[in-house]
Amino acid sequence: MGITDMQEAFYYRECAAAHENSPLGLHYAMFLPTINKQATPEQKKKWLPLAENYKMIGTYAQTELGHGTFIRGLETTATYDPKTKEFILDSPTLTSKKYWPGCLGKTSNHCVVMAQLYTQGKSHGPHMFMVQIRSMEDHSVLPGIEVGVIGNKFGYGTNDNGFLSFDKLRIPRENMLMRYSQVGRIPRENMLMRYSQVSRIPRENMLMRYSQVHEDGTYVKPQNAKLAYGSMVLIRSSIVSDAARGLAQACVISIRYSAVRRQTEAYPGGEEPQILDYQTQQYRLFPLLASAYSLQLAGKYVFNTYLEVNDQIEKGNLESMPELHALSAGLKAFSTYEASAGIEVCRICCGGHGYSQASGLPKIYVDVVPGCTYEGENTVMMLQTARYLMKCYSRAKQGQKLPGFVQYIGQNLNKKSCMSEEVALGCLVMAYEHRAARLVEAAAMRMQSLIQGGKKQHEAWNGSSVQLFWAAKAHCHLFCVKNFVDAIQAKSLSSKTVTVMKSVCQLYGVHGILENLGEFMQDGFFSGEQVGYLQRKMLALFENIRPNAVALVDAFDYPDMVLGSCLGRYDGQVYQALYDYAKSAPMNQTEIHSTYYKHLKPLINPETTSDAMQFAKL
Ligand SMILES: CC/C=C\C/C=C\C/C=C\C/C=C\CCC(=O)SCCNC(=O)CCNC(=O)[C@H](O)C(C)(C)COP(=O)(O)OP(=O)(O)OC[C@H]1O[C@@H](n2cnc3c(N)ncnc32)[C@H](O)[C@@H]1OP(=O)(O)O
Numbered sequence: 001m002g003i004t005d006m007q008e009a010f011y012y013r014e015c016a017a018a019h020e021n022s023p024l025g026l027h028y029a030m031f032l033p034t035i036n037k038q039a040t041p042e043q044k045k046k047w048l049p050l051a052e053n054y055k056m057i058g059t060y061a062q063t064e065l066g067h068g069t070f071i072r073g074l075e076t077t078a079t080y081d082p083k084t085k086e087f088i089l090d091s092p093t094l095t096s097k098k099y100w101p102g103c104l105g106k107t108s109n110h111c112v113v114m115a116q117l118y119t120q121g122k123s124h125g126p127h128m129f130m131v132q133i134r135s136m137e138d139h140s141v142l143p144g145i146e147v148g149v150i151g152n153k154f155g156y157g158t159n160d161n162g163f164l165s166f167d168k169l170r171i172p173r174e175n176m177l178m179r180y181s182q183v184g185r186i187p188r189e190n191m192l193m194r195y196s197q198v199s200r201i202p203r204e205n206m207l208m209r210y211s212q213v214h215e216d217g218t219y220v221k222p223q224n225a226k227l228a229y230g231s232m233v234l235i236r237s238s239i240v241s242d243a244a245r246g247l248a249q250a251c252v253i254s255i256r257y258s259a260v261r262r263q264t265e266a267y268p269g270g271e272e273p274q275i276l277d278y279q280t281q282q283y284r285l286f287p288l289l290a291s292a293y294s295l296q297l298a299g300k301y302v303f304n305t306y307l308e309v310n311d312q313i314e315k316g317n318l319e320s321m322p323e324l325h326a327l328s329a330g331l332k333a334f335s336t337y338e339a340s341a342g343i344e345v346c347r348i349c350c351g352g353h354g355y356s357q358a359s360g361l362p363k364i365y366v367d368v369v370p371g372c373t374y375e376g377e378n379t380v381m382m383l384q385t386a387r388y389l390m391k392c393y394s395r396a397k398q399g400q401k402l403p404g405f406v407q408y409i410g411q412n413l414n415k416k417s418c419m420s421e422e423v424a425l426g427c428l429v430m431a432y433e434h435r436a437a438r439l440v441e442a443a444a445m446r447m448q449s450l451i452q453g454g455k456k457q458h459e460a461w462n463g464s465s466v467q468l469f470w471a472a473k474a475h476c477h478l479f480c481v482k483n484f485v486d487a488i489q490a491k492s493l494s495s496k497t498v499t500v501m502k503s504v505c506q507l508y509g510v511h512g513i514l515e516n517l518g519e520f521m522q523d524g525f526f527s528g529e530q531v532g533y534l535q536r537k538m539l540a541l542f543e544n545i546r547p548n549a550v551a552l553v554d555a556f557d558y559p560d561m562v563l564g565s566c567l568g569r570y571d572g573q574v575y576q577a578l579y580d581y582a583k584s585a586p587m588n589q590t591e592i593h594s595t596y597y598k599h600l601k602p603l604i605n606p607e608t609t610s611d612a613m614q615f616a617k618l
């Protein structure tokens with residue numbers, strides 16, 4: 001395709017069969033990027049041409065029957081044998097079988113495997129290994145390997161998520177994913193070597209960019225063990241835009257349909273209005289439209305941040321890893337929660353037709369909702385963000401300067417809202433900063449009191465984890481609101497566009513407060529009168545956005561073939577499209593379905609059952 005932007009390439013491949021989840025999805029999304037990010041130049045030279053030309057088709061095999069979240073608990077082992085200079089991969093228990101990796105069951109002939117590395121009798125934690133699982137000649141399964149599909153799932157029907165286990169499978173030492181290697185002088189491109197030990201080793205022994213195993217089994221650990229988690233951070237940073245895209249497409253379908261659908265007399269004898277004119281329909285759909293715009297902006301920000309930080313990591317500067325992890329983990333969770341819930345509301349707003357596959361909405365939902373689970377289960381990801389926020393809080397209390405998007409932490413909480421009838425964007429941001437700062441402090445205080453009460457650190461953590469979750473969610477929400485406001489205020493948009501987009505941004509902020517009012521009012525930050533301002537502003541914004549609602553979804557510019565929806569067609573010919581869809585249903589290709597003779601006819605006309613039995617033998 002010649003498209004270099006990973007997310008754009010992902011979208012255009014999607015266009016061929018939108019939300020069908022390609023059986024090569026993991027090859028593109030995780031297998032290739034893992035080789036790119038975790039392999040040495042020599043390994044890339046060997047594997048990339050094969051993988052880019054589909055000789056090697058691969059997936060990312062990390063999750064096991066017994067462990068998905070807790071990577072350090074994975075049971076698959078890779079034990080180094082210095083005599084043969086090989087790793088022995090083994091699945092020692094039932095729960096160590098790899099389970100869930102996409103494209104694993106029948107498609108892939110290779111995979112990058114996350115396994116516990118053992119050398120010289122010691123465990124060194126999870127590392128990545130390149131493993132061939134099927135012949136590149138006839139696709140037969142290689143000896144020492146058991147692989148297959150895991151069966152039907154909630155969705156993802158076109159992806160052969162699979163299981164995989166190893167029975168003392170030997171792979172060459174060079175198959176441990178290593179990055180950067182050097183003999184003697186450190187080549188310029190290996191600047192990272194300042195982060196790992198320099199030693200003269202035979203050229204064929206790839207030193208790890210992040211860690212290395214010498215031929216005698218000596219292990220040199222990386223500067224940061226979490227560098228091996230890099231592929232997950234990349235995908236988390238990409239999922240935000242993916243979730244935003246799913247929500248935006250659902251908004252296109254439901255808002256266009258709501259402009260076509262007319263239902264119920266507005267008054268006795270009156271004409272049936274467009275359902276988009278019902279305030280309750282606007283209340284459910286317009287905030288989702290605003291959320292789609294907000295998440296698209298957040299997705300751009302987090303992916304650009306990933307690219308910047310990853311560039312620094314490639315140059316050996318790891319100091320921004322914690323921020324990137326906290327941002328990508330939290331926004332991945334926040335965006336997939338918001339998008340999944342929003343797509344379901346869009347479906348419900350389309351009534352019965354929303355429940356039809358013809359609407360395109362079920363497919364979008366089952367494609368986006370697993371994002372709450374894969375690449376880091378959402379609650380776990382939110383708690384990872386909370387872990388970072390707690391560190392920021394203690395640094396703030398020690399008077400340390402905090403990075404940009406957490407500078408609100410530790411602020412004075414005694415102030416009140418500046419909210420007036422106008423509902424200024426600045427007052428909205430202040431409200432979200434106050435809420436997040438208060439929840440971060442409350443979680444920290446809770447932890448402190450538990451520890452002072454004698455609880456151990458891990459007991460205090462678990463005993464505060466609901467409040468930690470609230471704090472992380474508020475932090476992500478603040479990020480999305482502030483990022484949206486910054487985009488509106490920074491953009492050199494035409495005055496008309498700014499006016500429209502300012503209303504959309506205001507609605508996003510106002511609606512978020514009204515839907516989480518307790519967290520904003522618990523300490524009296526808002527007065528009752530100010531809440532009234534917000535409620536009236538929300539209703540006014542519905543009226544303000546209504547004339548531009550269809551234009552705002554058209555602006556996403558998703559072609560009909562991507563939406564795959566009879567309800568969301570650009571030409572609005574919904575009913576003809578639904579009728580054509582029904583007529584084309586396979587069961588309508590014969591007037592009487594074959595099952596009539598076998599199952600119905602004996603009931604309706606028992607006397608002629610013998611005919612039925614004749615037919616059934618056909
Ligand atoms: C191009 C694509 C476009 C769009 C994408 C669209 C769709 C998606 C495409 C494909 C997806 C399809 C399938 C999904 C594939 C998968 O699901 S792959 C498997 C995913 N699995 C996971 O994500 C597992 C989640 N678990 C973890 O990440 C870790 O176990 C954990 C982070 C929860 C915990 O790790 P631990 O090693 O136990 O660490 P800890 O003790 O909690 O923390 C120790 C310190 O390490 C820091 N840290 C943890 N992770 C990272 C990281 N990734 N980067 C940087 N730092 C990290 C942590 O913050 C701690 O630091 P402290 O300073 O607080 O000590």
Ligand SMILES: Cc1cc2nc3c(=O)[nH]c(=O)nc-3n(C[C@H](O)[C@H](O)[C@H](O)COP(=O)(O)OP(=O)(O)OC[C@H]3O[C@@H](n4cnc5c(N)ncnc54)[C@H](O)[C@@H]3O)c2cc1C
Nearest residue numbers: 060061062063067068069100101102370374375376377379
């Ligand atoms: C469609 C799909 C595709 C996938 N593709 C792949 C793939 O290609 N490769 C791959 O390796 N994996 C893949 N996975 C697996 C996925 O990465 C894991 O399912 C995910 O990481 C969650 O882990 P788990 O299933 O063990 O859930 P668990 O961790 O068992 O989660 C169950 C519950 O326990 C809670 N919980 C767990 N730990 C904690 C904690 N520390 N604190 C608080 N609560 C906790 C969670 O919040 C959750 O509510 C895929 C999964 C799906 C659904």
